[in-house]
Amino acid sequence: MIIGFIGVGKMASAIITGLQKTEFSVIVSDSNLENSKEKARTLGVDFAASHQDLIEKADLVVLGIKPQVLPLVLTNLTINKPILSMAAGTSLNRLAELSQADLPIIRIMPNLNAQLLKSTTAICRNDKVSDQLFETAKQITNSFGTTFEIAEKDFDTFTALAGSSPAYIALFIEALAKAGLKYGFSKDQALDIVSQTVLATSQNLLLNGISPNDFIDKVSSPGGTTIAGLLELERTGFTASTISAIDTTIEKAKNM
Ligand SMILES: NC(=O)c1ccc[n+]([C@@H]2O[C@H](COP(=O)([O-])OP(=O)(O)OC[C@H]3O[C@@H](n4cnc5c(N)ncnc54)[C@H](OP(=O)(O)O)[C@@H]3O)[C@@H](O)[C@H]2O)c1
Known part of the structure; x- marks a missing residue:
């Protein structure tokens, strides 16, 4: 063929x-x-x-x-x-x-x-x-x-979740790497650390069939660093901002 x-x-x-x-x-x-x-x-x-x-x-x-x-x-x-x-x-x-x-x-x-x-x-x-x-x-x-x-009716949502999301995930990686830079790592080293961590986290979720919420609970110790950062992410609108970006992507796909 x-x-x-x-x-x-x-x-x-x-x-x-x-x-x-x-x-x-x-x-x-x-x-x-x-x-x-x-x-x-x-x-x-x-x-x-x-x-x-x-x-x-x-x-x-x-x-x-x-x-x-x-x-x-x-x-x-x-x-x-x-x-x-x-x-x-x-x-x-x-x-x-x-x-x-x-x-x-x-x-x-x-x-x-x-x-x-x-x-x-x-x-x-x-x-x-x-x-x-x-x-x-x-x-x-x-x-x-x-x-x-x-179904074709779900294509615009799929476009946001899988077609465009690699760019959003890359933006998250970039943001974490910038934080590393802020605290003294070289940009290359920070990017390497963060990218490897994102890759392994996805694999952990997929291979162990664990939900993100259960994984978050495992990483967060009582009164620890992770829960402090998580609450700050939510205080500054992380989930709402992510969903809003997906809404905008779907809207754009509908109007191409
Ligand atoms: N990139 C993504 O992540 C992604 C994800 C999902 C779906 N898509 C879809 O994939 C398609 C291509 O996207 P892309 O990112 O690969 O874009 P791209 O890199 O800009 O590729 C488009 C190609 O089409 C060529 N082209 C322009 N006018 C043409 C013509 N009249 N006849 C034949 N070829 C022509 C361009 O050549 P010139 O450079 O010379 O103009 C270029 O080689 C789009 O429909 C997009 O929606 C892309």
């Missing part, structure tokens, strides 16, 4: 890295021919002379372009192959409208941890997608992480 990528930026490149460990062949077409050649060379895949050429050659067309660019690109193409889109906030219905054809369409929401083959990716389909094609699509998403099959 040949998978064709229109738009080969950060996310598509990460996905292609995962696909290289599978039997799928990849062909790419980026913003211009020079870029297509360069990305193909870097990723070790084929390039197409144009988007239309890519559509002719591919069995599945993956849209790796930004949501804002989709209308311009899709209205200038004749697509007669199944589509897989990763565009935030762009529904299956909207994709069908833009492609001006009655096509099988799959929508996914990956995250940048695809670079490590550890994306948490949501997937859904329209009613033109056969079970067989959907299984193939899940094989693709499993090649760069874990796949969650969810």
Whole structure:
């Protein structure tokens, strides 16, 4: 099976890295021919002379372009192959409208941890997608992480919780590292300490099946340092601020 990528930026490149460990062949077409050649060379895949050429050659067309660019690109193409889109906030219905054809369409929401083959990716389909094609699509998403099959109505929430949240988690890591810097660690050392701690904490929760609240109780000794810091985090609005950021992300995804 040949998978064709229109738009080969950060996310598509990460996905292609995962696909290289599978039997799928990849062909790419980026913003211009020079870029297509360069990305193909870097990723070790084929390039197409144009988007239309890519559509002719591919069995599945993956849209790796930004949501804002989709209308311009899709209205200038004749697509007669199944589509897989990763565009935030762009529904299956909207994709069908833009492609001006009655096509099988799959929508996914990956995250940048695809670079490590550890994306948490949501997937859904329209009613033109056969079970067989959907299984193939899940094989693709499993090649760069874990796949969650969810209803399309939950995509905007998933986008906030998994697509955008790596940036919020990185902001938390940055804030902790700045605190380390404030108290005399070098920035690099503070970042290393904090990143390793975040990684191990997630693994601890996942591997031991322990809830965050139970974990927090284990770390907090009576009258100790942790409970003092936790209460200060909540006094300054940590949970409310986090949920408010998720509300805003969902709202933005709904209005893309
Ligand atoms: N980044 C994330 O964490 C993330 C998470 C979830 C979903 N997504 C989705 O993934 C998609 C891509 O995001 P990204 O972060 O990978 O963006 P990106 O790095 O900016 O990649 C977009 C790519 O599309 C190319 N492009 C622009 N106009 C084009 C055209 N007319 N035809 C073909 N290619 C064109 C760009 O080339 P130029 O650089 O030359 O313009 C660039 O290589 C978006 O729909 C986004 O919603 C991203």
